[in-house]
Amino acid sequence: MRRAHTVDQVRTAEADLMARLPEGTLMQRAATGLAVAISNFLGHTYGARVVLLIGSGDNGGDALYAGEKLARRGAQVTAVLLSEHYHQAALAALLAAGGRVAGSGAATDAAGLASGVAGEIARADVVVDGIVGIGGRPGLRAEAAAAVRVAGEHRVPIVAVDVPSGVDVDSGETPEEHVSAALTVTFGTHKICHLVDPAATACGPVHLVDIGLDLPHAAIESIQSADVRALYPVPRGESDKYSRGVLGLMAGSAQYPGAAVIATSGALAGPIGMVRYVGPDSVAEAVRAAHPEIVAGEGRVQAWAVGSGLGDDLDLAKVRELLDEEEPVLLDADGIKALDDSGDHDSVLITPHAGELARLLEVDRAVVEAQRLKHARLTAERFDVTVLLKGSTTVIAAPSGEVRVNTNATAWLATAGAGDVLAGLCGSLLAAGLNPLDAASVGAYLHAAAANLASAGGPLTAMQVAAKLPDATRGLLAEPDPAGE
Numbered sequence: 289m290r291r292a293h294t295v296d297q298v299r300t301a302e303a304d305l306m307a308r309l310p311e312g313t314l315m316q317r318a319a320t321g322l323a324v325a326i327s328n329f330l331g332h333t334y335g336a337r338v339v340l341l342i343g344s345g346d347n348g349g350d351a352l353y354a355g356e357k358l359a360r361r362g363a364q365v366t367a368v369l370l371s372e373h374y375h376q377a378a379l380a381a382l383l384a385a386g387g388r389v390a391g392s393g394a395a396t397d398a399a400g401l402a403s404g405v406a407g408e409i410a411r412a413d414v415v416v417d418g419i420v421g422i423g424g425r426p427g428l429r430a431e432a433a434a435a436v437r438v439a440g441e442h443r444v445p446i447v448a449v450d451v452p453s454g455v456d457v458d459s460g461e462t463p464e465e466h467v468s469a470a471l472t473v474t475f476g477t478h479k480i481c482h483l484v485d486p487a488a489t490a491c492g493p494v495h496l497v498d499i500g501l502d503l504p505h506a507a508i509e510s511i512q513s514a515d516v517r518a519l520y521p522v523p524r525g526e527s528d529k530y531s532r533g534v535l536g537l538m539a540g541s542a543q544y545p546g547a548a549v550i551a552t553s554g555a556l557a558g559p560i561g562m563v564r565y566v567g568p569d570s571v572a573e574a575v576r577a578a579h580p581e582i583v584a585g586e587g588r589v590q591a592w593a594v595g596s597g598l599g600d601d602l603d604l605a606k607v608r609e610l611l612d613e614e615e616p617v618l619l620d621a622d623g624i625k626a627l628d629d630s631g632d633h634d635s636v637l638i639t640p641h642a643g644e645l646a647r648l649l650e651v652d653r654a655v656v657e658a659q660r661l662k663h664a665r666l667t668a669e670r671f672d673v674t675v676l677l678k679g680s681t682t683v684i685a686a687p688s689g690e691v692r693v694n695t696n697a698t699a700w701l702a703t704a705g706a707g708d709v710l711a712g713l714c715g716s717l718l719a720a721g722l723n724p725l726d727a728a729s730v731g732a733y734l735h736a737a738a739a740n741l742a743s744a745g746g747p748l749t750a751m752q753v754a755a756k757l758p759d760a761t762r763g764l765l766a767e768p769d770p771a772g773e
């Protein structure tokens with residue numbers, strides 16, 4: 289798992305380590321890693337034009353010391369001081385290495401920046417965001433915002449130090465103006481904003497520099513290929529179609545027959561041995577035509593997937609009966625309407641998109657979009673259910689408080705029917721014996737991996753994603769375990 293910690297957890301770990309090391313050691317480790325990452329990002333150092341945006345705290349200190357190291361290797365490094373306060377020793381080190389300070393005069397230009405600063409930024413090969421790190425509040429002050437805007441206008445890439453300044457580090461929310469980085473270089477561990485959207489998108493790729501922190505249990509985790517490989521229910525020699533798991537699928541309607549066909553594709557491409565389809569005869573015919581393997585009608589199953597494309601055919605009483613049974617149930621789309629906040633739902637997985645979750649919680653969709661982690665957690669707690677909140681980064685929250693995210697999806701996956709494939713696949717994983725948290729995590733990861741194969745940088749259809757699931761699974765199961773994951 290890739291782990292992300294809260295600001296408090298990081299501060300405690302840093303304090304413990306700092307007490308055992310000579311002063312300044314951690315900042316030097318961070319700055320060294322940052323300088324190397326900037327060099328790699330640029331592809332060259334000698335003669336490169338680097339502008340550092342410097343705020344009042346240690347985040348600015350990291351940027352200044354990294355600037356010193358780049359200046360010693362021949363980069364032309366210019367610091368823009370955005371506050372009266374700054375890390376003085378770090379600035380002295382930069383100046384001693386040949387770096388400069390821009391815009392120290394009183395005059396300001398049209399953008400509200402000290403004169404000369406906008407020109408420096410416009411000509412830079414890279415801008416380094418050392419405005420604020422984990423000590424920052426959301427938002428940018430006027431001068432910082434102006435500097436960031438000039439970089440954007442001139443398409444100068446920004447490398448963020450630790451976090452893109454202005455995002456909310458512990459929630460991944462972006463309530464105010466913030467940096468959008470081409471690369472974020474972070475230290476010790478990932479922070480929540482690196483994994484949860486909308487902030488995760490503002491980070492760009494995230495490079496982690498190890499500074500030797502000893503960290504506690506993570507606040508949230510992001511599932512990696514090695515985790516999926518360890519969890520995937522691979523059939524054994526003695527397995528048969530029943531012991532591999534049977535999924536009952538209640539999906540599709542006269543209005544949306546395709547949803548049943550697509551969800552079945554996702555289910556059959558998972559680990560189970562059989563799908564029992566339960567629904568109107570005309571839809572069952574369509575499912576059988578596409579998938580002759582299915583069995584129509586009720587019978588013994590190990591889990592249910594209910595809801596994709598049911599529309600007005602949703603039989604609330606029937607779904608509530610299923611929720612009272614022992615078998616795990618996945619509720620998708622309209623099926624989610626059957627959930628209430630009384631009762632024990634710890635074997636239930638729901639797979640809403642932001643709109644469906646907003647409807648369940650009776651809030652605006654935009655509020656869920658802006659505060660994805662908060663609403664996923666709140667739902668898991670209030671309904672005692674595991675929640676897979678779909679989106680550019682998928683957030684999965686369990687009633688235990690555990691949270692996992694999946695960040696490997698392509699934006700091409702936002703297409704009709706993709707959610708039906710995911711519901712079928714996650715249902716299949718539940719029927720094969722995974723608990724709701726693991727089924728959701730493995731399902732989200734493989735769904736995204738299959739979409740990446742289907743897309744290869746271009747458009748895709750839901751059925752193509754389902755068709756690529758076996759390849760994605762095969763590739764993953766065959767991968768050697770990378771060290772350290």
Ligand SMILES: NC(=O)C1=CN([C@@H]2O[C@H](COP(=O)(O)OP(=O)(O)OC[C@H]3O[C@@H](n4cnc5c(N)ncnc54)[C@H](O)[C@@H]3O)[C@@H](O)[C@H]2O)[C@@H](O)CC1
Nearest residue numbers: 302314315318345346347420421422423424425427429450
């Ligand atoms: N503590 C440590 O051991 C280490 C810290 N490191 C760096 O230090 C950073 C944390 O440093 P600090 O605790 O000094 O805090 P920051 O540098 O993140 O922020 C400093 C100050 O900025 C001001 N501020 C808050 N929000 C602002 C905003 N929106 N706009 C402008 N100013 C704002 C506040 O006065 C705040 O105290 C980390 O993110 C990391 O970059 C690294 O050097 C690694 C080691």
Ligand SMILES: [K+]
Nearest residue numbers: 417420449453
């Ligand atoms: K920053």
